[in-house]
Amino acid sequence: MKPRWTGQEYDPHAPEEFDTPHRVFADLRSRCPVAHSDAFGGFWIATRHADIRSILDDPEEFTTTVRNVVPGASATGRRPPLHLDPPEHTPYRRAIDRALGASRLAAIEPVIERHVAMLLDTYIAAGGGDFVEGFGSPLPALLFADWFQLSPEQTDLLWRTAQAFVKAWEAFDVETVSRTSETLYDLARDLLESRCAAPLDPEFDPVSSLLAATDADGNPLPNEMLVGCVRQILVVGLVAPPVFLGSVAVHLARHPALADQLRTAPHKIDAAVEEFLRLYTPYRGFARTTRNGVELGGRRIEPGEPIALAYASANRDEAVFEAPDEFRLDRANVREHLAFGRGPHRCAGMAMARMEFRIALRELLARTRSIDLAGDVRMSGMPEVGPVYVPLKVTAV
Template identity: 30%
Template sequence: MKPQYVYRWVNNHGVILLFKKVLLRRGDLFARLTGSADGIENPYALIEQMRGEGGLHRTHPVWITFDHGMVREILRDNRFGVGVPTVLAPRPVLRALKRRPLPPNPVDPPSMLAIDQPEHTRMRKPVTAAFTPRAVARLRHRIETVTEELLAALPDDGPTDLVARYAAQVPIAIISEMLGFPDSDREMFLRWGDDISPLLDLGISWRTHQRAMESSERVHRYLVEHVERLRAEPGDDILSSLVIAGDLSTYELCASATLLMAAGFETTVNLIGKGIIWLLRHPDQLDRLRAEPELWSNAVEEILRIDPPVQTTARTTRTALEIGGIRLREGSTVVLSLAGANRDPAVFTNPALFDITRDNANNHLSFSSGIHVCLGGGLARMEAAHALRALFEVFPDLRLTDPPTRRQLFTLHGYKHLPAHTGPRVHSHQTVG
């Protein structure tokens, strides 16, 4: 049992878990939202109960907001930082832990998700070129090819799991290629992702945390070896370009690769899975897309709005400040409900209605905002639009055979299994324009 893991769990999860258990017994809505089965299955009912008049709501030990304007403002306000406040360890312990750093993972420094300026810019800038609109557009043909290969592998008029066999496979194939990983390692990455992704939740158990950190160690060992191979024989992938540039240490390179791998996969698999469900449950909208395929891009924006793959993020005040008429002390944590902001009735008319023609669907905050806006948002949109359109064109009679199974996570909200029957295959379909 490594002391740095114990400290990390106590500070980031243990205290919150204790609060949640107490609050759950009292029926607290926030505790139910973040730590109960009904919060995972249908967070939106609880969000609407908590929304109130907007603004900030106190829910010990944090604040929370569902207000679109306030969420957007805080995401863009440099008085708020992304670091989790360190409240339990004295300075000698912190110095000792720095000598034994955590294995790189998506939610601890030097991950871009967990650092502020100026370090954030230093870590983000070398990666940005791989996700410009022009760079993403160059991936279109590869996305189409991967999608066609996966569709060809699905059974004709037979049973399948659309997460394991399709929704998860599209993004993991693309991000693996972008980082120079061999195809044979994709399933290993999927297993590691399942282990590590709970780190983004609030108040996870010690056992779950321990499994996540052990997987982080395995990822780190793999990446160190991979980086060394690229130093000797660089390719034309993102990681090779970062290695050649020499701006980041090996530890920082591993941190960037871990985040890109997680972000490039986790968001998109949930987006594709949710898109399948929303369209199957709203056949009128699917018929409209078949008649007007130019609506696919907006349909993806509406899926992102109404049921975001990432439900929340959080920020911590870097100084005492006032926002929304409420005074916050330095070190106060504010949970930002992206899901709640996306259904703010002050911004979206009839926000619970799934409408692929909604004219302001792209005002959602599903990819965050400000300096931490998701680098891969454009890539996720393109992958989802093509994967969904191609799936329903090749298998127009696709149907679910059993209720879908949710992942037991609150922050990374999506499906673990989508049992389906493909129906007869149509052997020709048009690609996304």
């Protein structure tokens, strides 16, 4: 067995270009699949699909209550469901799932289509620009504003604050993270207060659904935990989509033949989205800690030591996916990817996210004749992986 710690085997601060993280992950999978980093106070990073899957499938041993993301730890209270393990997390998760049922998704699909059309019309008329700023970032903010039924003022506040929060998180700017997080808490409290006074349909409104939820004894959920839950939801769906959509845009610019193929075969869009999710999973930092201590990948990990789960690496694991760095339409086992996690904390919004990405890709291709890179991309920091700046030149149909 290797010694429990051998220093800086993975450096999340190393400069990255678009393909760099995946080369680093491939190297780690082959020679050091559970690597140590001394960044962010020290953590382990698991890179193989089998190890990450086993961790996600064992919430009794691997808890989210101590550390659920690298970098960072909650300094402003616990936010369910991510900060809780089953069964404590279950009533919160059940309430969120209720507001994301089939009827809600059917109602929100035309809303997504309107937002996508509006943003793309403006972006394409300008000839392109930063795809993340011009399209990838505002789209989920507008979508969440509709899901939460926010006012225009609340929508603007959410978008501006979430953008500042994410940038501060990536820069490990603790002061700005705390300040913007408190603004989001205030928005969550306002939403809960207004829904208490005038509840909406819990099948359509996540805040009303949470207020209607009860614990195992039939008691209402604690108010401060509800505040934390709403605050959690407000941010989580705004972080990954811009990074993912930016990666897709880079891939299409690099592979114009694929873009043309999908333009002529739009029925392949769903399969393309699934392969893009595998290929460009935007997470490398969701985390767990072991309760009792474990041996993983030949390393000894003690209780309380964070283990980052590199979903982006797992989804290019050559032990699971043939030619993992290639984009392959209709890949037979594509659904084995972990882009949305697995187990009790699997992404609650994955159906809505798939719908969002499918519509975005379909309309981007339908409205353009060409998509070209117009400069260098700029990459995110941990916990995401992917571009936060994607300059494009696009030509309209």
